[in-house]
Amino acid sequence: MGAKILQQDRLPELVDELISTHEVIGPKDELSYGRITSASAMYLSDKIPVRSLKEFLFPQREVLVEFQLAADQVRLTTPTIPADVARVVFASCPCDAAAFPILDQVFAWDYMDSSYLQRRENTVIISIACENPDRACFCVSVGGSPIESEGSDLLFTPLGEVYHVEIVTGRGKALVAEHAAFFRESNPEINRQRSVFEERSRAKITKQVDVTGLPEALSFDNPVWETVAEQCTDCGTCTYLCPTCHCFDIQDEGSSARQGERVRLWDACAFADYTRAHAGQPRPVHYRRYRQRIMHKFKYYQENFGETLCVGCGRCIRHCPVSVDITQVIKAVRE
Numbered sequence: 001m002g003a004k005i006l007q008q009d010r011l012p013e014l015v016d017e018l019i020s021t022h023e024v025i026g027p028k029d030e031l032s033y034g035r036i037t038s039a040s041a042m043y044l045s046d047k048i049p050v051r052s053l054k055e056f057l058f059p060q061r062e063v064l065v066e067f068q069l070a071a072d073q074v075r076l077t078t079p080t081i082p083a084d085v086a087r088v089v090f091a092s093c094p095c096d097a098a099a100f101p102i103l104d105q106v107f108a109w110d111y112m113d114s115s116y117l118q119r120r121e122n123t124v125i126i127s128i129a130c131e132n133p134d135r136a137c138f139c140v141s142v143g144g145s146p147i148e149s150e151g152s153d154l155l156f157t158p159l160g161e162v163y164h165v166e167i168v169t170g171r172g173k174a175l176v177a178e179h180a181a182f183f184r185e186s187n188p189e190i191n192r193q194r195s196v197f198e199e200r201s202r203a204k205i206t207k208q209v210d211v212t213g214l215p216e217a218l219s220f221d222n223p224v225w226e227t228v229a230e231q232c233t234d235c236g237t238c239t240y241l242c243p244t245c246h247c248f249d250i251q252d253e254g255s256s257a258r259q260g261e262r263v264r265l266w267d268a269c270a271f272a273d274y275t276r277a278h279a280g281q282p283r284p285v286h287y288r289r290y291r292q293r294i295m296h297k298f299k300y301y302q303e304n305f306g307e308t309l310c311v312g313c314g315r316c317i318r319h320c321p322v323s324v325d326i327t328q329v330i331k332a333v334r335e
């Protein structure tokens, strides 16, 4: 859809203009993205935040319905998602944005998840290309790249004094048109510099894993699952930080049985009570829970939707308290 140029020193002005008309989400610190109320509060760094963006479209705790029993009446109230909250995510990592088209397939599959889909519809995502991927990043192995535009509406690539601005979607195009005074046309020299940027960034990604033919190679009955799962403590950190993990539980909470809320809460296949039903826990043994995570990401999801449930962001490697490395696990299972 074309490309533009933005002077880097005009970025704060653009962000403040967006804040005047939109709810703007951006990196707040090394830990997380959050609501930004002034461009000066944004934490622009080349490090990927610890927490991913998914909580802004798929909150960790979400009220589905409020209930109240009065006499023989049951009153149900469904919280509304305001359709007119226009939101811009600014400075997303490309891999965080790339997770959303993957999540879209789940949330618009056999059930249309209106709260996720409405937030998705209302959100414009502006990503900044990755200049310094770290040792845990492996996006290139799962089809991504440091300048991946999938899932973004606009992709900014920092090139010295300017950003190269790739217009990826109609939503991105509309945002550029609304703020046309900030942008000028790109030119062949800037396009060339962007190719050099990509080459340099890609070269910094040293972690690799071969996912070719992985769905066929992953065997449910492979005895190696017990060995590779030994190190994992089932803490669930990797699933909560993962931008593509999307399992949830639905529970009733309230001060009494007569009044309360039905809530959706993130859940994790690592937890011992995950999917427990009246008949018991289908995966009572630890290694089976660990196997489920890997099989879901690299086999079941691929079979259902034709792609891998992983964008290679490296969070599960970077933040695992006992240094489990998913790429090493895949290699071990393959071998």
Ligand code: SF4
Residues within 6 Å of the ligand: 231, 232, 233, 234, 235, 236, 237, 238, 239, 270, 316, 319, 320, 321, 322, 323, 324
């Ligand atoms: S973060 Fe590490 S220890 Fe915790 S569940 Fe994931 S793999 Fe296991």
Ligand code: SF4
Residues within 6 Å of the ligand: 238, 241, 242, 243, 244, 245, 297, 309, 310, 311, 312, 313, 314, 315, 316, 317, 326
């Ligand atoms: S599995 Fe790990 S590397 Fe892949 S998207 Fe999730 S957190 Fe990132």
